[in-house]
Amino acid sequence: MPDVSTSHSAPAHPYADLGTTKKVLLVATTFTSYMLFAVAWNWGDMYVTSLGFSASRTAVMTNAITLAQVVGSIVAANVIVQLGTRKAYTLAGALIVFGGLVSLTQAFPLVFFIRFVMGLGGALMVVMGSAIAAKVLTGRDLQIANGIGSVAFNTGLAVAITFGVRFSGRPTIAVVIAATLSIILLVTWLVVSKMVLKPEQAQEAAVDHSYTMADGFKEWFNWVFALAYTGLLSYYIVAFTFMDPSTIRWVIYAGIVGALSGTVVSARVEDRLKPVIVVWSALAQVIAAASVLALAGHRLEVLIGVILGFVIFFPMPFFVQTAFIRPGVTPRQIAVTFSIFWAVSYAGSVFIIQIFAWIADATGGLIPGSNVPVSVAPMIFIVIAEASFLIGTFFIWRWFKAQNAFSEEITA
Template identity: 30%
Template sequence: MERALRTYDNRPTNDKSKVGIRAIIIEIIMLFTYAFFAVSWIAGSILTPQIMEHFNIESFSAATLLSNAITIAKIIGNLLAAWFLVNFNPKKAIGFASLLIVVGSISAPFVSQYWMFIILRFVMGFGGALFIVYFGPIVIKYFSPEQRPIINGINNVAYNIGSIIAMLAVLPVYNWLLTWQSSLIFFAAFSGILLILWLIVGEDFNLNKSSNSSLEVNQEIYTFKDGLKDKFNYTFAFTYSGLLTLYIVILSIFPVADFTAIDSALLSATVAFAAIAGSAVGILLTKKINRRLPVLRWSGLFMTAAAFIMILTHSPALSIVMAGVVGFLMFLPITALVTIPQELPNMTPSKLTVIMGFFWSFSYIVETIAYYAIGVVIDLSGFKAGLIVAVVLSLTFFIGSFLLPETGKRKLIKT
C-alpha cells in the first residue's frame, strides 16, 4: 500500500483530471477527524446535566465554563497553528492537533475534579482549533484550483456532519452504555482510529512553494508579523464575524427565545439542516460562477433580510420558511469565501495557514465580544432586541463583499 501511495504521490499536484489515492485518503481522514471532534464536543454539551450531577455542579454559570473553554482554545489555537505547522512540519503538526483531540476527549471522563475536566476540554478544543486551520494547506497541496471549491465545500460541512452524528447517536449510545463517561470514550475511540490512520498515510511537504504558479520556486516566508500588517486578514475576518455571530446566536440563544411566531427551537433546527443544503449548492455555484464577491454580496444581503422577517413576522409558516432561507444563505457563500485566500497571488501552504489562523481567531474575538453585548441587550430589553442586534451585525458579510479583493477570473467573451 505504501508503495502505491508513493506512486500516486509522485504525480503533479496540479493534475486537473485525477486526484491521487493519497489525496483522497488524507481528505477523508481530515474530514472525519474534525467531524468526530464536533461529535465529542457536542456530546459533552448534550450530556451536560449528567456531567453537572457527577461533579455536583448546581450553577449553570459554572457549566458555561465549558463553552468559554472552547472559545478561548479556538482563539489561541488558531493564532498558534502556523507556528506548529512551520516548526513541526505538516505530518507532525496535524498529528499533534489530532492527538490533542484524542487526549482531551478520552481523558476527561476519568478525572475527579471539575476544573480538571474543563482543562481537558480546553485541550480538546485547542486541538480542534489547530486542526481546522490545517484544512487550507492540505487543500492547496493536494488539489488543483478546479477541484478546490468542491473540497472546500465538503470541509465546510465537517462540523455539521459531526452535529448530525451527535444528534442521532449520542442519546442512543448513552442509553446503551448507561454512563456519560463510557459514551464520551466511545466517540473518542473513533478519533483515536483516525489519528492512527493519519500517522500511516500523512506526509510532509514543501510549505513555501506557490500553489498558483507552475514555477518550481519557493516564495518568501509570510510571517506572523506580516499577517498583523496585512489589512486583508482584518477585512477577511470582519466579513465573516457577523455571520458567525448570528449563527451561534441562532443555535444557542434563539432556542430559548419566547417571542417567535413558532417554536424557536424548531426554527434553530431548520437553520442548521438548511445549512447543509446551502453548502452543497455553494460548491456547485462556486464552480459554475467565476466571480467570488457577487456570491458573498447577495447571499449576505438576502440572508440578513430573511433573518429580519424570521424574527419579526407573526406568521408561523413564513417564519419557518425564512429560517430555511437563512440557513441556506448562511452556508451558500462560505465555499466562495474560503476560496478567496487560496486564489491570491503566490499563495503557499505556510502563508495560507497564517491567514486562516488570523481569520478564525479574529472572527471569534469579534464574535465573543458581540455575543456578550447581545447578552447585555437581552438582559436590558428582551430577546427580540438582542436578536435584532445579531441580525444587524450579520451585515458585515454584505459590507465585506465590497472590501475584499475579487480573485475569480472573468470569462473571456469571444467575438
C-alpha cells in the same frame, strides 16, 4: 507576475502525479476528523448543560473552546513549520481526543481546561486542513476540497443533533463515543497521510519562514476577511447553543445542502463572480436571520429556518475561495491567512457571545430546562452582529475590483 511565455519551464507541482483515490482519501479523512470535532463540541455542550450552569457560565464553557481557537489559530502556521504537516495534524487530533476526559469531572475549572485543550486541537486542525489542501491540490480539485471542508463543522452538528437525542439522559456516554470515534480517525490519518504526503525537505521549511504572522497582520485583506466572518460565526455558535433545537436542527440540515450546492456551483463559476455572489448571499442571510426571529412560533418558522441554513452555507465555498484567488498567493500565505482568520473571528465571537449571555441574564435568563433565553433582546443583538458578514464581504468585493484581480491580462 511571471511571463506566460516561460511558464512551460516552471517546475511541475510536487503532487501532480497524485492519484484520484489518494486525493479522495486525504480529503475524506480531514473532513471527517473536523466533523467529529463538531460532534465532540456539541455533545460536550450537552454534558455541560446537564451540570446546570447559568447562561453566563454556559457561555464561558463555550468560550473555553472559542478562546482556544484564538490561541491555536495564531500558532497553527508556526506549528506546521516546527513539526511538519503530518505531525502537526496528528497533534491536533490527539488534543481533540483529550476532550473526552471532560466526562470524568464536574468541577468547573477542570471542565474549562479540558474544553480549552479540545478547542486548541480543533483550531490547529481547521487551519492545517486549509494548508494541506493548498499544498497537495490545485485547480478544481482544490475548490471542491475547500467547499467540502467548509461544510465539515455543519455536518458534524447535524450528526450530533440527529443522534444526540438518543443520549439526552446520558450525555457522559455521548462524550465518550465522540472521543472514541476521534481516536479511530486519528489512526486513519496516520495511515492515509503516510500514503499521500511526501517527506518535507529542509528547503520547504526555510521558505515557510519567509512569510510570517507579522507580515499577515499587515495585510488589509486578512483583517477584513476575518472580521467579516466574526458576526456570522458568533450567530451560528449562539444558534446551536442557545436556540430552540427543533428549529436550529432544520437550519443545520439545510446548511449541509447549501454548502454542497455552493461547492458544485463554485467550481463552475468564474473567479470574478465569486465575491459578488458572497455579497448577495450575505444580504439574504441578514433578512433570513431577522425573519426567523420575527416569526418565532409561527407555522412558517421551520421554512424560514431552512432558507436561513441554506443562505448561510451556500456562499461559504465562494467566500473561502476568495483567499485562494488573490493574485500571487502562496501555500504559506494561505496558512497565515487562515491562522489570522480563525484567531480574529473567534476572538471577536468570544466578546460577542459573552455580551449575548450578559443580555440574556439581565433580561430573565434561560427558560428552565433549556438553553433558550427568556427574552428576545439577546436574539435581536446577535442578528445585528451577524450583519458584519454583509459589510465585510462588500468591502472584499470592492477590494478585488480595485486590485483589478480578474482583468483579461491577468486571467489570460
